[in-house]
Amino acid sequence: MRRIKFELEMPTELPSSLDGLFLGPLHLFDYLVIGCIIFFMVGLWIVVPPISYDDFYHMAVAQQIYRLGFIPTWDFWEFAPIGRPHLYPPLLHMIMALLMKANGGDILFAAKMIKVVTYPLLVFCLWWSSRKFAGYKSAFYTVLVYIGAVTTLADSYQIMPATLVLLISFILFWTFTQKKLVPSIILMSLALWTHISLPLLTLVTLGVFSIIRKNEGYLKFFAKVSAVSLLVYSPWLIHILANFDWLSTVPTPLEFYIPLLAWIIGLAGAAYSIKYLYYDGQIFGIYALILSIMFFSYGHRFWIYIMIPLSFYTGLTIAKFIGSRLGKWRKVHALLIVTLAFTAITFSPTVGRSQGVLFYSLYTPPLLGPSASTYLILSPPTHRGLIPISFDPTGNIDPIGNTFYYYLASIWIQLHTLPYQPICVLGGRAGVDSIAITAFSGRPTTNGMWLEVMQPFLQPIVQYYFYNNATVYIIGPPFTSPPGSVPTNLVAQFGPIKIFERI
Numbered sequence: 001m002r003r004i005k006f007e008l009e010m011p012t013e014l015p016s017s018l019d020g021l022f023l024g025p026l027h028l029f030d031y032l033v034i035g036c037i038i039f040f041m042v043g044l045w046i047v048v049p050p051i052s053y054d055d056f057y058h059m060a061v062a063q064q065i066y067r068l069g070f071i072p073t074w075d076f077w078e079f080a081p082i083g084r085p086h087l088y089p090p091l092l093h094m095i096m097a098l099l100m101k102a103n104g105g106d107i108l109f110a111a112k113m114i115k116v117v118t119y120p121l122l123v124f125c126l127w128w129s130s131r132k133f134a135g136y137k138s139a140f141y142t143v144l145v146y147i148g149a150v151t152t153l154a155d156s157y158q159i160m161p162a163t164l165v166l167l168i169s170f171i172l173f174w175t176f177t178q179k180k181l182v183p184s185i186i187l188m189s190l191a192l193w194t195h196i197s198l199p200l201l202t203l204v205t206l207g208v209f210s211i212i213r214k215n216e217g218y219l220k221f222f223a224k225v226s227a228v229s230l231l232v233y234s235p236w237l238i239h240i241l242a243n244f245d246w247l248s249t250v251p252t253p254l255e256f257y258i259p260l261l262a263w264i265i266g267l268a269g270a271a272y273s274i275k276y277l278y279y280d281g282q283i284f285g286i287y288a289l290i291l292s293i294m295f296f297s298y299g300h301r302f303w304i305y306i307m308i309p310l311s312f313y314t315g316l317t318i319a320k321f322i323g324s325r326l327g328k329w330r331k332v333h334a335l336l337i338v339t340l341a342f343t344a345i346t347f348s349p350t351v352g353r354s355q356g357v358l359f360y361s362l363y364t365p366p367l368l369g370p371s372a373s374t375y376l377i378l379s380p381p382t383h384r385g386l387i388p389i390s391f392d393p394t395g396n397i398d399p400i401g402n403t404f405y406y407y408l409a410s411i412w413i414q415l416h417t418l419p420y421q422p423i424c425v426l427g428g429r430a431g432v433d434s435i436a437i438t439a440f441s442g443r444p445t446t447n448g449m450w451l452e453v454m455q456p457f458l459q460p461i462v463q464y465y466f467y468n469n470a471t472v473y474i475i476g477p478p479f480t481s482p483p484g485s486v487p488t489n490l491v492a493q494f495g496p497i498k499i500f501e502r503i
Contacts, residue, residue: 006277011324013137029140033127036147036373037120043376044116047384049157051111051439052358052399053432057449058159059107059439061088062096066105067419067442073239077438078431078448080422081469082461085243087453089236091193092161107439108386111159115386119156119372122167123147126308129170133177133281134316137323142315144340145266148348149259151304153372154357162301165191165198166308169205169287176206177280179221188229193236201294203229205287212286213278246453249297257303257354259369261343265336266310269317281316284309300355314340345373358399359383391496395428395477402427402476403436405495409474410440412492412499417472422446424466427476437474446470473500 021028051059064077071094075086092114099110126146131139146152156163172187188206191199203226210222230237240247270285288309294302318340322333350369353360361378364370370378382388383400387407392398406427413423422444427433434447446462466486473482475498482488488500 005275007275008278010134010276010279010320013135013319013323014326014330027136029136030127030131033123033140033143036143037124037127039373040123040147040153040376041116041120043373044119044157047376047379048112048386049115049379050358050383050388050400051386051403051436052401053158054449055111055115055159056432056435056439058093058096058161059111060435060442061086061090061093062100062110063107063439063442065090065093065097066100066107075448075453076420077442077444078435079458079462080444080446081465082458083444084448084453084455084458085239085246087196087240087243087247088450089161089193089196091190092159092164096159112386114159115157118160118163118167119153122152122156122163125167125170126311129174130312130315132174133284134312134319138315138319140315141318141337141340142311144344145259145262145314146307146311147372148340148343149257149262149307149350150357150370150372150375151257151354152307153375154354155301155304158356161195162198165195165202166305168194169202170308172202172206173283173287176221176225177209177283179218181221181224184225185228185232188225189232192229192233196240201290202287205283205290208286208290209283212282246455248452248454250451252298252300255300255303255355256352257369258351259307260349260351261339262307262310262314265317266312266314269313269321270309272321273313273316281312284312303352303354304356344371346371347374392428393477393496395433395479401429401433402496405497406433406436406474406476407440408494409492409497409499410437410443412494413437413441413443413472413474417443420444421472422465422470424470424473424482425476426473426479426482428478433474433476471502473502474498475500 018028060077064072071090072086074083076083078084096110096114099113100107103109123143123146127139127143130142168187168191172184172191175183175187188203191202206222206225210218270288273282273285276282288306291302291305294305318333318336322329322336347365347368347370349367359380361370363378382390387404388400389404390398390400390402392401395401417423423437424446425434425437431447431449434445435449437443438445446466473488475481477496482500487503489503490498491501492499
């Protein structure tokens with residue numbers, strides 16, 4: 001077996017007629033990326049993706065921080081009347097609470113700002129990091145590949161603390177490889193205060209990188225960064241460890257979504273780049289290996305997040321490995337660039353579909369997946385606006401569901417109930433419908449999301465309260481009334497959503 005001969009320097013790209021297209025410090029490719037970022041910012045502001053699933057949970061937490069004026073450590077607003085420990089790191093929720101304060105307590109304003117800004121910021125940070133590691137050409141190709149996959153947008157325009165960790169990690173990878181101590185500590189600390197598990201994968205990535213490059217003093221540098229960052233995070237870390245027995249894992253759908261260009265070129269490029277083991281950009285390869293853990297524990301997210309290193313290595317391959325070759329490779333190089341540009345604004349060869357994508361247009365051809373821009377442009381009227389009018393008689397098929405009517409019900413709840421009065425919600429999406437009422441009204445409810453934090457004794461207590469002590473019930477499809485054993489009267493109705501009071 002032939003041994004790998006490690007090389008220190010990446011291949012030099014061959015000159016191109018486009019090389020001189022600089023305006024100031026930026027190249028034409030950079031301005032095209034900035035144009036894409038502006039397009040997504042404006043497009044998301046106009047379309048405004050609807051609230052769904054995880055959005056409700058994070059809106060509900062932000063509501064409590066805004067109303068209380070501090071970060072609660074006990075989650076009393078879910079699974080009332082007993083609640084559970086609040087273990088989710090609060091940085092994003094603090095930002096949302098500040099946005100609420102800046103706009104008179106409007107949770108919809110905070111949700112819209114996060115949903116509009118996050119994806120453009122994610123693309124910007126990926127471009128910036130890729131440009132630092134591999135140059136403006138590679139960064140441009142990386143962005144084309146990344147925005148060519150609809151899942152990168154459909155996941156990131158949800159209110160996801162994990163997305164903030166991703167964009168922080170892109171910048172952190174550069175500051176860490178350059179041994180910039182203070183910026184690395186700040187970024188790692190911010191990541192830890194944002195999400196409970198994904199920052200640990202980033203930290204492990206930095207650790208593995210440091211082991212590989214130990215002869216350059218990275219292990220000592222890693223020790224400083226991780227020690228100080230964990231110290232900054234220690235108040236919340238201690239809180240999590242003190243309630244560790246509440247934590248468990250919840251299986252998620254494995255599914256798969258494979259944009260073929262990214263997987264074929266990216267994997268080939270990652271394999272070929274092993275000979276450049278001591279290249280700083282290999283931190284993305286290490287990150288890919290660490291992210292593979294998610295395949296077994298958080299399957300559907302794996303296919304989304306793995307697009308980050310695959311996009312990076314696709315850009316690197318086209319710019320450096322193919323772009324440095326003569327002969328027929330020049331034609332291959334040009335063809336790939338044209339192909340990437342085309343798929344970034346239309347459709348790309350894709351295997352599988354993702355549950356994170358709220359809709360697939362009828363115009364989507366078989367075995368093709370829409371790009372982020374195509375998905376945004378083809379968004380139907382029923383999927384525009386934070387709370388579009390939508391009706392789902394099953395209560396569990398449409399991801400937008402009956403959100404509009406739950407919103408109207410939450411207004412009634414705010415007018416006719418006490419600030420911390422528990423509300424019972426019975427709907428087809430269980431905890432999602434329940435936490436939607438909390439997200440809109442701030443009222444505690446008897447169900448909840450993020451079931452990774454749970455104890456067996458909690459549900460029987462909540463169920464007893466539901467049947468014997470609760471006073472207000474919100475009922476949504478497929479249900480039409482509270483259980484027969486609960487004496488109630490119908491007091492209000494908004495579309496399919498009914499509100500009952502105990503007699």
